[in-house]
Amino acid sequence: MKHFLQRAAGIAAAAALLAAAPLSQAHEYKLGQLEIGHPYARATVPGQPAGGAYFSIENKGSAPDRLVALSSPVAKSTEIHTMAMEGNLMKMREVDGGLEVKPGQKIAMQPGNGYHIMLMGLSKPLKAGEKVPMTLTFEKAGKVDVTVNVEDAAAGAAGKDDMKGHMHH
Structure with a gap:
């Protein structure tokens, strides 16, 4: 009986870890009064020159700030x-x-809607499951390095056809 209970406890612990696994995908960064939530990019296909990256920025402070620059070694x-x-x-x-x-504002960047980050001149395709570094520079809070999770191209609100029919100016 003791062996059975130990095994059951082990299975329950493994199940709890598996249940919590999707939560670990959500990752956040804090820079002063700014919170950057779940940076991710969509997978791209070979030969695709640009990709999109998304995250949320929440200002919990009493003064405005401005995202003024970004950089990533993949673009x-x-x-x-x-x-x-x-x-x-x-x-x-x-x-x-x-x-x-x-x-007090939270800006949520997401596919097909509002703001997003363009990664131009990709050095190689972005593959689902990869993690790529990106540096965000804010006017007042300074710089923060984040990890961008590359997700399946269907991730997000608009699906795979996010870039079709869009005109770039």
Whole structure:
């Protein structure tokens, strides 16, 4: 009976670890009064010159701050972009002067909606399961290094066709 109970306890512990595993995918970073939540990118296909990265930024402070620059060794350049519908066409534009995060504001970057990060001039395809480094630079809080989890291309709100029919300006 003792062996059975030990084995049952071991199975229960393993099940608890497995149940908690998806929670470990959510990763956050803190920089001063800013919280950066779950940085991730979508997997790309060979020959695809650019990819998208997403995360949330929450300002828990009493003063605004601004995301002014990003960099990653997997891309020649990175840009903060916004997308908006103009008539029947989705238009994507670089955000000039950085992205302001007001006190108490949370900006959630996600596929097919609002803000996102463009990784331009990829050195190689982004593969699901990989982790890539990225440095975020804020006007007041300074720099923070984050790990970007590369997820399946279908991850996020808009699915695999996120970039189809978009016009870049």
